[in-house]
Amino acid sequence: MPRIQSILCPIDFSDxxxxxxQYAQSLACHYKAKLFLQHVLYPLHGYFAAFGSNTKDYExxxxxxxxxxxxxxxxxxxxxxxxxxRPECVVQDGFATDLILALAEAQAVxxxxxxxxxxxxxxxxxxGSVTEKVLRRARCPVLAVRKPAHGPISSTHDVGPIHLRKIxxxxxxxxxxxxxxxxxxxxxxxxxxxxxxxxxxxxxxSSTDLECAIAEVAPQLEQAVPAHERGNCIIxxxxxxxxxYQQIIQLALETLSDLVIMGVRGRGALDIAVFGSTTYRVLQxxxCPVLAVxI
Numbered sequence: 001m002p003r004i005q006s007i008l009c010p011i012d013f014s015d016x017x018x019x020x021x022q023y024a025q026s027l028a029c030h031y032k033a034k035l036f037l038q039h040v041l042y043p044l045h046g047y048f049a050a051f052g053s054n055t056k057d058y059e060x061x062x063x064x065x066x067x068x069x070x071x072x073x074x075x076x077x078x079x080x081x082x083x084x085x086r087p088e089c090v091v092q093d094g095f096a097t098d099l100i101l102a103l104a105e106a107q108a109v110x111x112x113x114x115x116x117x118x119x120x121x122x123x124x125x126x127x128g129s130v131t132e133k134v135l136r137r138a139r140c141p142v143l144a145v146r147k148p149a150h151g152p153i154s155s156t157h158d159v160g161p162i163h164l165r166k167i168x169x170x171x172x173x174x175x176x177x178x179x180x181x182x183x184x185x186x187x188x189x190x191x192x193x194x195x196x197x198x199x200x201x202x203x204x205x206s207s208t209d210l211e212c213a214i215a216e217v218a219p220q221l222e223q224a225v226p227a228h229e230r231g232n233c234i235i236x237x238x239x240x241x242x243x244x245y246q247q248i249i250q251l252a253l254e255t256l257s258d259l260v261i262m263g264v265r266g267r268g269a270l271d272i273a274v275f276g277s278t279t280y281r282v283l284q285x286x287x288c289p290v291l292a293v294x295i
Contacts, residue, residue: 002186004031004110009087010038010100010130011076016115020145021080023289024113026162027143029083030190033110038103039073041065041093066091082161097133104140113143116283135283135292141183145289164191168257170248170278171199171224176263180293181224184261188233193258196236197221198251200244214239245281253287260286264294 009024011017021037028035044062070091077087092099104112116131135142169184171177181197188195199217201210221237240247252260262279283290 002110002182004033004186006034006036006107006109007031007111007113008036008038008100008104008107008109009113010040010096010134011073012039012115013072013076014115016117016146018080018115020113020115020143021076022082022162023143023145025082025085026164027111027113027187028085028087029161034107035085035087036090036103036107036109037073037077037087038090038092038100039069040096040099041069041091043095044093062093066093096130097137100130100134101137104138109140111141111143112138113145116144116146141291141293143289143291144283162258164188164193164258166194166196166255166257166259167191168196168198168248168252168255168260170244170260170262170282171197171221172263173199173220173224174263174265176265176293176295178224178263179295180261180263180291183291183293185225185229185232187259187261188235189229192233194234194236196238196251196255196257197224198238198240198248200240200242200247202242202244210241214241244278245285248278248282249286252282257288259289259291261291261293264292 004027007024007028009017009021011021024035027033044065070089073089073091077089090103092103100112103109112134114131114134131144135144164187167184167188169181171181184195187193199221201213201217217239218237221239225235238251240251248260248262251257260282262282264279279290279292283292
């Protein structure tokens with residue numbers, strides 16, 4: 001079962017970053033993990049042309065920008081602190097996606113927690129360019145956080161630390177789903193949360209075959225959790241019929257899930273063609289944060 005020893009939370013000072021920071025703190029507290037807060041300034045070399053050949057003035061301005069950003073990041077960490085975790089604050093300038101992934105690799109973080117604006121535009125095809133790119137390329141699981149439709153957090157200063165009460169695990173019996181199951185069991189145990197295992201049947205030829213399919217899947221869901229782990233939390237199993245992303249979202253709403261956990265088939269698979277029909281759409285349209293786990 002995975003133990004998360006370090007967590008990276010990129011911060012852009014938006015409300016979405018506040019929500020992500022609350023989750024990152026809670027997870028860091030439960031796992032006693034080191035927490036990194038990272039703020040990335042847009043590449044500062046873009047300011048160089050304004051100073052002509054005066055590189056001294058240019059360097060002074062860049063250093064001042066970094067200093068101001070560091071001060072703002074530390075104040076952010078203090079203002080929204082909800083536990084005794086003292087994060088390490090990192091300020092860099094460059095391209096956000098590359099620097100987030102580089103820091104995650106350098107510190108061997110076990111989890112990246114990022115805010116995302118969710119729905120965007122008429123076609124609803126973008127999560128936010130940085131979050132989307134990190135989801136595609138990260139070697140570790142990524143938790144994408146929007147402000148939930150329900151749940152234990154808001155962006156105000158007077159809320160307490162979050163607590164995961166109900167976790168929804170999407171199971172298709174693949175290797176990524178099994179790895180996602182390991183994280184789901186770990187988190188359910190840490191939080192004392194109720195864990196629901198869900199499998200969605202998308203195609204079936206007749207009502208008789210459907211009944212047989214459900215009867216066949218139900219024991220597989222039961223066997224997905226080792227017997228020795230079942231005493232650590234309340235575990236339920238659900239088989240639904242229909243479009244997977246629609247059924248997952250509906251089930252998350254019905255159960256008031258605080259977190260959806262999904263397996264993804266490999267890094268680089270997070271594109272619309274492969275990923276859009278289920279995981280991508282749950283990330284976009286679902287009512288709560290989504291943890292994407294890939295191998």
